[in-house]
Amino acid sequence: MSIRLGLIGVEDNLEWIQSVVKEYSEFECIPFLHFYEKDVISILEAHSHKVDMWLFSGIFPYSVAEKWGRVQKPMFYVPYTGTSLYKTLYRILYHHHLDINQLSFDALKTSELKQIFEELDIDDSSSHLYEEPKSIEDVVEYHEQLWKKGETSAAVTCAWQVQKELEKRGVPVFRVKHTKSAVTSVLNEALKTQEMLRFKDRQIAVQIFEMDLFSSMSISSFSSDEMYDMEIKNTQKLLKYAKRIQGSLKTVSPGCYVIFTTRGELSDITDNFSVIPNLDEIQDITKGNITCGIGIGPSAYDAEMMARNALLQARKHGKENWMVAFDNKTFKGPLGKKESLTYSYNDKDMQVISERTSLSVATISKIDSILSKMGRSEITCQDLATKLQILPRSARRIMSQLEKSGYAEEIGEETPHPRGRPRKVYRVLLRGTVR
Structure with a gap:
């Protein structure tokens, strides 16, 4: 299968770069002409689903896409050598x-x-x-x-x-x-990246479903036969879902199921692990109280252990949440939620801060991810509590620990409502502070 390469360039080099790409049988080149920086984002938004990776004619349009931050496909640009x-x-x-x-x-x-x-x-x-x-x-x-x-x-x-x-x-x-050697060099790099991604897609992925369909009603109102019938129906739906993602289903216990598949299959149906899949096979199930953990690993055992860790993190956010644990020691989720974060529990800088503040690496990594997502280092305890889904007093305790250890400082106050109590604003600096 050809690699669909989206080529974004200006009028004096687009056709020439395209002619070099055509020398590679591995690529199907899809050219897009742009004149202004705003055109780049419009092209990316409208045509992302048509390509497997993007090639920019220079660093300027590439920088626009990088700054925009919403491109999930591999990106390359032709350098000026x-x-x-x-x-x-x-x-x-x-x-x-x-x-x-x-x-x-x-x-x-x-x-x-x-x-x-x-x-x-x-x-x-x-x-x-x-x-x-x-x-x-x-x-x-x-x-x-x-x-x-x-x-x-x-x-x-x-x-x-x-x-x-x-x-x-x-x-x-x-x-x-540009020179032809610069174009061929970046195309060879793109081919290597595609091969790496194919290997990545073949990684083992494990999905653990935990269902609680009786939480809103008394179990005593069901006979054992009715409960068994409900279990059978859920199993049948999950079997269809497992077939859809080319996986295999294993029942662990009543209400707990494990599906073994590949990273590529789950990445496709979750839009690169960003949303809960909207599939007919599990639509009825996902409307219930279902919690899901997804794990990625080099072996079935490693992937299952990662999935269990992801499930534990999902539980902390409440029922009906999905979390992913990757083999590079990072979590992502809850999928499809505004408060979704990507954070590491193996970051060396965060581990040092953890030792100095007595806060967990996961908590510090979450704060780092929140600030990165906000695009600033200033935050109130109330905002932190909302984004971490914890009580305000817990957020104040976390901020106090960071402030005592020199990783946060009070810089002012804000009054969100005319009659509201002023809220302290803190500047939190985690990156670049570890020595």
């Missing part, structure tokens, strides 16, 4: 006779640029480089300001949009273009 720059520099130095120190560069690595200058025996002490561009506008502004101040006589860019905009503003500009 030393060979690409050599060709451009040759034209600048020998045809236009410009001073190398009067140039500004973007989207290249400092180490790469330095190495090229050394090989050409050129002093790079005055070179200007925007190494990690945030946006096209920022890069254009960077080049234009240097030129206006007289610090540079021309710009060297890797982006077609930057070239066009600088030309409009009258700034002399040269464009670094």
Whole structure:
């Protein structure tokens, strides 16, 4: 089966990169033309289901997708290698006779640029480089300001949009273009990644279902025959579900079932472990009080142990929740919920903080995940309690432990309601604090 490769590029390189991709029989190339940064997100949103992985023509559209943070398929971009720059520099130095120190560069690595200058025996002490561009506008502004101040006589860019905009503003500009070797190199990397993913998809996955269909009624209102009949019906539904995901079903005890399958099958039906599957085979069952733990591991035994750990975590969130435990010692869930988190219980930094605060690694990792998801380091105890689904006093105890150990500090107060009591706002710093 061909790998569906979504290629996002600009008009002056899309067709050329596509011609190189066509040399690989493993790929089915699906090209998408973009002009502005906002186009990239629109393409990703509309066509993600059509591709297996994404290839961007350069770092700019790739950075937009990375910053957006919602792409679940593998992403690659064609880098601008030393060979690409050599060709451009040759034209600048020998045809236009410009001073190398009067140039500004973007989207290249400092180490790469330095190495090229050394090989050409050129002093790079005055070179200007925007190494990690945030946006096209920022890069254009960077080049234009240097030129206006007289610090540079021309710009060297890797982006077609930057070239066009600088030309409009009258700034002399040269464009670094891709080489075929750069494209083939990234395509080979994509093939290796696909092979790794196939191996990953073949990993053993175990799903443990724990049902409590009698919680809202008295068991005494059922005869033993009726209870047995209900058990048989649930088993039949789960057998259909197991067949749907190419797995095998084992009954552990009344109301407890284990299904052995593969990671790839479960990843497909849960949208990469983000939602509870909406399948006809288990639709009636998932409406009941069912808790589920999914485990991924290199062996059936390891996967089952991970599934039991996931089930324990799911129980902490209450019935009808699904959690996943991966073989890299991380949990994810509850699936399909706004408070869903991905957190590790084997992170070395979090283990150090755990030892210093007496808080569990899981708790600290959850807080780290919450802050990452929020995109800021400030939080109140009330918000922490809501997101961790714990009592406010428990959240205050956790924050107190972090504050005493130097991982949190009170920075102010907020009043959510006109007549409400002010809430303390804390800044929590976990990453980069461990020494």
